[in-house]
Amino acid sequence: MKIFKVGDSQKAICENCRSLENATFKLRDVPFSDGSGLVKNVLVGVCDKCDQVSILPHQSTPVVKKQLEAQRKPxxxxxxxxxxxxxxxxxxxxxxxxxxxxxxxxxxxxxxxxxxxxxxxxxxxxxxxxxxxxxxxxxxxxxxxxxxxxxxxxxxxxxxxxxxxxxxxxxxxxxxxxxxxxxxxxxxxxxxxxxxx
Ligand SMILES: [Zn+2]
Structure with a gap:
């Protein structure tokens, strides 16, 4: 498994641009896809062209999971x-x-x-x-x-x-x-x- 650092970059399909674009890894607050909350300070690949998140690297999965669970209603x-x-x-x-x-x-x-x-x-x-x-x-x-x-x-x-x-x-x-x-x-x-x- 490749571990990415802040500042690394990689080509990725950007869903927003609908094309293959260069993405740079940054720490971002990312909203849940259903809009119900926010995962804070997580490493993601950000499209250089449109500034939208285009990659959620595998190494960020535990952080996302933990924050999702914490926000889950008891x-x-x-x-x-x-x-x-x-x-x-x-x-x-x-x-x-x-x-x-x-x-x-x-x-x-x-x-x-x-x-x-x-x-x-x-x-x-x-x-x-x-x-x-x-x-x-x-x-x-x-x-x-x-x-x-x-x-x-x-x-x-x-x-x-x-x-x-x-x-x-x-x-x-x-x-x-x-x-x-x-x-x-x-x-x-x-x-x-x-x-x-
Ligand atoms: Zn884009």
Whole structure:
């Protein structure tokens, strides 16, 4: 893979000029193609003739990806207050702090998304007494894997509503960690906690 430096140049097809033009590599703020945002300070090839971006070099892909992800909206759910308390208590049970709530949720969503048998059982929690209550607190989840995992889990658990899905995952956490105190999951989570601490 060729690595370009600021000031290097190369011939490229410019879509704006509709011809082969010389392009010079520069750091630019580049708008997303759908106009929804801006990738800042990224190395691109700029057409010498019309000053439009004509090359996005491979080496800039990680920067673009990172900025796209950072600007992606988190998954928001409004939940009864006791659900957030369950998550906080679970982190305490694991010997951590409430900072771990995000990772705990992501761990569970990912684990359930890759375990169809368990995923099929979580809808039952929605019928429990703990699933009720006025939605007064907000939980927001953000991450690279979370969107794909949630879509997959919706399909296997047959829970199509995101908030309902989040509620059943929390009640599964309650069942595993606070009621049954499952040693295997607890151990796995303690490892995750140690690795992100
Ligand atoms: Zn051009």
């Amino acid at each position: 998954i928001e759910s409004r939940l009864p207050a006791h659900m957030v308390d369950i998550l906080n208590l679970a982190t305490l049970e694991l010997g951590g702090s409430t900072d771990f709530v995000q990772n705990l949720m992501k761990f569970y969503i990912h684990k359930l998304a890759s375990d169809e048998r368990s995923a099929k059982t979580i809808a039952r929690f929605l019928k429990s007494e703990l699933a009720k209550g006025k939605a007064e607190k907000r939980l927001s989840l953000k991450g690279r894997q979370i969107y794909a995992d949630i879509e997959l889990l919706k399909a296997t658990s047959r829970i199509s509503n995101t908030t309902d899905l989040i509620k059943s995952v929390i009640l599964k956490i309650n069942d595993d960690l606070l009621i049954k105190k499952e040693p295997k999951t607890t151990r796995q989570l303690k490892d995750v906690m140690a690795s992100v601490a």
